[in-house]
Amino acid sequence: MSSANVLEIFSSVQGEGKYLGYRQIFIRLADCNLHCAYCDTNFSRAEYCKVERAAGSLTFRDVKNPLTAAQVIEFVRQFSGEVPTQAVSFTGGEPLLNWEFVGEVAAAIKSSGVKTFLETNGTLSAEFEKISGVVDIVSMDIKLPSAGQNLFQQHEKFLRAARDKDLYIKLVVTGETTREEFLSAVELVARVAPTTLLILQPVTPTRKVSAISAERILELQAAALRKIKNVRVIPQTHKFINVL
Numbered sequence: 001m002s003s004a005n006v007l008e009i010f011s012s013v014q015g016e017g018k019y020l021g022y023r024q025i026f027i028r029l030a031d032c033n034l035h036c037a038y039c040d041t042n043f044s045r046a047e048y049c050k051v052e053r054a055a056g057s058l059t060f061r062d063v064k065n066p067l068t069a070a071q072v073i074e075f076v077r078q079f080s081g082e083v084p085t086q087a088v089s090f091t092g093g094e095p096l097l098n099w100e101f102v103g104e105v106a107a108a109i110k111s112s113g114v115k116t117f118l119e120t121n122g123t124l125s126a127e128f129e130k131i132s133g134v135v136d137i138v139s140m141d142i143k144l145p146s147a148g149q150n151l152f153q154q155h156e157k158f159l160r161a162a163r164d165k166d167l168y169i170k171l172v173v174t175g176e177t178t179r180e181e182f183l184s185a186v187e188l189v190a191r192v193a194p195t196t197l198l199i200l201q202p203v204t205p206t207r208k209v210s211a212i213s214a215e216r217i218l219e220l221q222a223a224a225l226r227k228i229k230n231v232r233v234i235p236q237t238h239k240f241i242n243v244l
């Protein structure tokens with residue numbers, strides 16, 4: 001039985017991407033292998049995991065870390081008994097750093113008939129391949145060099161490993177995004193997985209990263225549509241209604 005440092009387990013609405021508005025249970029794991037400039041997530045390990053008392057109650061209790069897969073499976077059973085759940089999302093941080101744990105929990109969830117959803121930064125293809133059989137939906141990021149480093153090689157490997165899944169790609173665009181790096185990302189998708197949905201997510205500005213203008217978003221979407229058929233602009237929405 002594997003275990004992991006888990007930060008939060010709660011039931012809420014998916015606020016990003018293709019499955020926007022889905023009612024999901026979120027399992028948010030600690031640790032990340034990247035340091036993106038626009039990161040809005042504290043993924044440091046914690047002594048306690050915050051577990052919602054009842055699905056959607058927004059009140060939490062502390063459960064000592066690390067959590068075993070069996071404990072997490074039991075919380076998921078409890079929440080999906082309280083609120084019909086459209087998918088269970090593994091998020092982070094980068095959940096594939098704990099691929100063994102994710103694989104064990106996802107196998108139990110999938111066998112109960114609930115869909116499993118992986119939110120990943122799209123850099124750990126070898127880890128993904130070990131558990132891809134128990135993952136239904138993949139939300140994969142492509143990080144642009146202006147977010148911190150050039151990861152196109154890792155993204156290409158990941159795209160090849162995940163392209164036969166229910167996969168969509170999320171590309172966060174900021175005031176710092178250059179046309180050149182954006183087009184490199186679009187070329188990569190057009191070459192490796194041209195029918196995959198590409199979502200442009202305008203950044204929620206932080207101290208370190210500036211907003212992107214409306215004109216620029218429209219210009220980038222138009223450039224992407226010249227290479228890929230399915231390109232949508234979808235901002236983060238959960239912050240509008242103040243849910244997690």
Ligand code: SF4
Pocket residue numbers: 032033034035036038039040041043092093094121
């Ligand atoms: S991959 Fe995600 S969690 Fe990790 S640093 Fe980047 S934005 Fe933050």
